[in-house]
Amino acid sequence: MKFLNKNLLKKIAKLEKVEYRFLEKQISKGRVVIPLNKKYANKKYVAIGDGLKIKINTNIGTSTEHLQIHDEIKKLETAIKYGTDTAMDLSTAGDLDKIRKKIIHASTVPIGTVPIYQAAVIAEKKYGDFTKMRFDDIWDVLKIQAEDGVDFFTIHAGILKKALKILTKNKRVGGIVSRGGAILARWMYINNAENPLYENFDAILELAKEYNITLSLGDALRPGAIADSTDKLQLFELNVLSELVKKALKKEVQVLVEGPGHILLNQIPYNVYLEKKLCFSVPFYILGPLPIDIAAGYDHISASIGGAIAALFGANFLCVVTPAEHLRHPTIDDIKEGVIAARIAAHSVDVLNFEDEWRKDYQLSLYRAKRKWADQFSILLDKEKAQKYHNLQNKIDVCSMCGKFCSLKIIETCKLLK
Amino acid sequence: MKFLNKNLLKKIAKLEKVEYRFLEKQISKGRVVIPLNKKYANKKYVAIGDGLKIKINTNIGTSTEHLQIHDEIKKLETAIKYGTDTAMDLSTAGDLDKIRKKIIHASTVPIGTVPIYQAAVIAEKKYGDFTKMRFDDIWDVLKIQAEDGVDFFTIHAGILKKALKILTKNKRVGGIVSRGGAILARWMYINNAENPLYENFDAILELAKEYNITLSLGDALRPGAIADSTDKLQLFELNVLSELVKKALKKEVQVLVEGPGHILLNQIPYNVYLEKKLCFSVPFYILGPLPIDIAAGYDHISASIGGAIAALFGANFLCVVTPAEHLRHPTIDDIKEGVIAARIAAHSVDVLNFEDEWRKDYQLSLYRAKRKWADQFSILLDKEKAQKYHNLQNKIDVCSMCGKFCSLKIIETCKLLK
Numbered sequence: 001m002k003f004l005n006k007n008l009l010k011k012i013a014k015l016e017k018v019e020y021r022f023l024e025k026q027i028s029k030g031r032v033v034i035p036l037n038k039k040y041a042n043k044k045y046v047a048i049g050d051g052l053k054i055k056i057n058t059n060i061g062t063s064t065e066h067l068q069i070h071d072e073i074k075k076l077e078t079a080i081k082y083g084t085d086t087a088m089d090l091s092t093a094g095d096l097d098k099i100r101k102k103i104i105h106a107s108t109v110p111i112g113t114v115p116i117y118q119a120a121v122i123a124e125k126k127y128g129d130f131t132k133m134r135f136d137d138i139w140d141v142l143k144i145q146a147e148d149g150v151d152f153f154t155i156h157a158g159i160l161k162k163a164l165k166i167l168t169k170n171k172r173v174g175g176i177v178s179r180g181g182a183i184l185a186r187w188m189y190i191n192n193a194e195n196p197l198y199e200n201f202d203a204i205l206e207l208a209k210e211y212n213i214t215l216s217l218g219d220a221l222r223p224g225a226i227a228d229s230t231d232k233l234q235l236f237e238l239n240v241l242s243e244l245v246k247k248a249l250k251k252e253v254q255v256l257v258e259g260p261g262h263i264l265l266n267q268i269p270y271n272v273y274l275e276k277k278l279c280f281s282v283p284f285y286i287l288g289p290l291p292i293d294i295a296a297g298y299d300h301i302s303a304s305i306g307g308a309i310a311a312l313f314g315a316n317f318l319c320v321v322t323p324a325e326h327l328r329h330p331t332i333d334d335i336k337e338g339v340i341a342a343r344i345a346a347h348s349v350d351v352l353n354f355e356d357e358w359r360k361d362y363q364l365s366l367y368r369a370k371r372k373w374a375d376q377f378s379i380l381l382d383k384e385k386a387q388k389y390h391n392l393q394n395k396i397d398v399c400s401m402c403g404k405f406c407s408l409k410i411i412e413t414c415k416l417l418k
Numbered sequence: 419m420k421f422l423n424k425n426l427l428k429k430i431a432k433l434e435k436v437e438y439r440f441l442e443k444q445i446s447k448g449r450v451v452i453p454l455n456k457k458y459a460n461k462k463y464v465a466i467g468d469g470l471k472i473k474i475n476t477n478i479g480t481s482t483e484h485l486q487i488h489d490e491i492k493k494l495e496t497a498i499k500y501g502t503d504t505a506m507d508l509s510t511a512g513d514l515d516k517i518r519k520k521i522i523h524a525s526t527v528p529i530g531t532v533p534i535y536q537a538a539v540i541a542e543k544k545y546g547d548f549t550k551m552r553f554d555d556i557w558d559v560l561k562i563q564a565e566d567g568v569d570f571f572t573i574h575a576g577i578l579k580k581a582l583k584i585l586t587k588n589k590r591v592g593g594i595v596s597r598g599g600a601i602l603a604r605w606m607y608i609n610n611a612e613n614p615l616y617e618n619f620d621a622i623l624e625l626a627k628e629y630n631i632t633l634s635l636g637d638a639l640r641p642g643a644i645a646d647s648t649d650k651l652q653l654f655e656l657n658v659l660s661e662l663v664k665k666a667l668k669k670e671v672q673v674l675v676e677g678p679g680h681i682l683l684n685q686i687p688y689n690v691y692l693e694k695k696l697c698f699s700v701p702f703y704i705l706g707p708l709p710i711d712i713a714a715g716y717d718h719i720s721a722s723i724g725g726a727i728a729a730l731f732g733a734n735f736l737c738v739v740t741p742a743e744h745l746r747h748p749t750i751d752d753i754k755e756g757v758i759a760a761r762i763a764a765h766s767v768d769v770l771n772f773e774d775e776w777r778k779d780y781q782l783s784l785y786r787a788k789r790k791w792a793d794q795f796s797i798l799l800d801k802e803k804a805q806k807y808h809n810l811q812n813k814i815d816v817c818s819m820c821g822k823f824c825s826l827k828i829i830e831t832c833k834l835l836k
Contacts, residue, residue: 028436292765348709405481416593
């Protein structure tokens with residue numbers, strides 16, 4: 001905990017409304033992480049893990065089809081405005097070093113990356129084919145990104161050659177839906193070699209320790225269809241991740257574990273339990289999960305259902321899923337919709353555990369009962385939308401839903417309410 | 419079950435993918451209802467209750483601020499298009515008889531109403547104040563609506579004078595948020611008399627039996643703020659509803675019970691258990707529930723979280739909550755958003771119990787893995803939105819999210835997938 005000094009922890013404990021000693025203990029046990037590169041590139045710190053409020057992450061970054069840096073910065077700003085706790089730069093096109101530096105510079109929240117993306121992009125340019133990439137190429141990217149101040153790395157070290165055998169023998173509906181996972185699977189298949197991130201995990205741990213980079217162990221084999229939920233492949237990888245978590249904890253490297261994906265509703269609780277059990281209760285970072293597959297265009301809503309249940313049962317960190325998931329590179333509006341949906345899921349659990357969060361809803365409801373509209377809007381997750389919706393009519397002190405039959409107004413003069 | 423003949427039940431059993439004998443047994447025990455006025459005004463039947471797919475209802479109808487019949491018909495059509503199973507006409511302004519007739523005529527799904535609304539509107543005109551309304555006025559409305567072919571009535575017979583005493587003695591944050599409940603509370607308060615719907619419940623049962631109208635026992639005292647979840651008042655009313663359910667079952671009148679409202683996430687399962695236990699396992703019709711209060715503008719998402727959990731634990735019938743909830747009379751687009759969010763919640767539970775529902779996601783995922791876009795869209799809850807999102811780029815066979823780094827495409831040539 002060399003880079004997490006007492007003053008910083010006190011500040012975070014205060015923000016999180018928990019005791020300093022509790023926070024310190026959770027960190028020492030690996031149950032809480034504070035993604036924070038020793039370069040201190042960002043202005044806001046965030047703690048993620050058991051006993052703390054649920055955090056959310058938003059993915060931004062260019063794709064080969066959309067590579068305007070400006071748009072990605074706007075997405076970052078939008079995500080922060082609506083309450084993201086961290087952001088990940090998943091860019092795969094354009095000047096990747098420049099984009100990352102700009103994002104880190106513009107961000108007030110910790111920034112994560114998936115270094116294998118940049119390594120693959122560089123290898124494509126250098127060798128004409130990313131499968132010709134060597135670990136040295138990956139290492140160069142890790143070093144550059146660490147120096148730039150990235151706070152957490154997703155490392156897909158859990159997908160092994162053996163997993164590919166399992167994959168060919170066990171029918172999977174959704175295949176591999178992790179980009180990093182697919183890159184590594186293809187690399188292993190073509191080179192008939194073991195996952196370089198797994199083989200060199202000790203070196204990666206050293207680097208992470210040096211820069212105080214939190215390792216987020218990627219779930220390359222997460223199910224991408226509910227038909228694949230909690231299948232052999234997912235569980236195989238989870239066991240490898242368990243081994244890697246152990247190594248990281250031993251070296252005092254901050255670590256968290258990424259989770260699925262597409263998971264049937266009634267399987268979400270035990271997916272969380274299993275991850276917590278096998279991975280020594282390190283923070284669980286969950287993508288969704290989506291309890292159904294047929295809601296493309298509305299996957300932010302499916303993810304909100306899955307995320308709320310996952311968080312209720314112990315997941316700590318929710319990855320924003322936007323309405324664009326499975327369909328297109330997200331727009332700024334998609335990011336906004338996704339962040340708000342994830343915040344709703346997070347808040348639905350935070351109100352159960354944190355007085356200050358519960359109090360927001362309490363205060364809102366008092367204002368609502370008295371039809372103090374402007375006061376209500378100030379507390380809402382999206383005051384602009386509420387204002388726009390309500391302002392369609394503004395001559396009455398009720399809303400246009402019930403009009404003069406507003407239940408609150410009807411009983412107001414009855415002196416039934418305190 | 420005089421109006422539910424064997425042929426009809428066989429047809430419904432087939433639609434529901436359950437055995438005829440099972441359906442018949444569930445109906446005889448009151449665990450399943452089929453809202454169906456003997457006038458057979460609608461063309462589609464629907465069964466609601468334990469062992470069947472989750473159903474959803476959409477509220478439409480004019481308010482004193484918006485009274486275009488045309489818009490309400492469009493909302494009905496929109497709700498049906500996106501998969502509502504029933505609709506309720508909650509109109510409180512304009513020519514109510516005409517509106518209801520038009521809605522019933524236009525509908526292919528069962529129609530419900532809250533007759534106390536029309537009774538109050540008529541009493542306002544007749545006496546200048548709805549609290550001057552007598553039971554005869556309510557009775558006239560019940561008769562007219564029954565004759566028109568309404569399939570289910572929401573009857574707020576569970577709010578009693580005693581409840582008003584509890585209300586004044588126990589601080590409530592959200593007050594009374596049911597329109598019917600507020601109308602009756604004011605009526606009882608001003609007249610110092612017992613709830614006329616409770617007092618005359620036997621007569622209402624007779625009428626319901628005569629027309630085969632399903633009674634939906636309204637939760638006039640549902641919490642309207644998470645601070646009020648599962649409070650004394652809510653539980654008091656639930657006990658009264660239990661007594662009324664017993665009476666209805668005895669008279670072989672189809673009955674279901676309405677439920678909250680705003681309920682903390684971890685209280686949703688036992689709210690469902692309690693309702694099922696106290697109300698003899700008759701179908702549970704739940705409004706939301708919303709696990710947080712501060713998401714106005716996005717309450718369809720909060721309701722989707724609450725609805726999915728409620729349905730997982732036994733709720734049978736979800737009431738659509740739109741993004742307009744708490745803010746304005748919903749537009750056609752609001753209705754669409756709300757219906758889709760409720761369908762997502764319902765489907766997330768149906769995939770667990772019904773092979774044909776699960777198969778939709780299975781097929782979708784197979785198409786997705788092969789990037790057969792048109793085939794995917796045909797299965798989605800909203801194909802137009804997906805098409806619009808994806809079509810922003812159409813020269814490549816991947817989506818613009820990952821572009822050339824599409825995980826599915828990367829591993830395609832690896833022969834890793836069956």
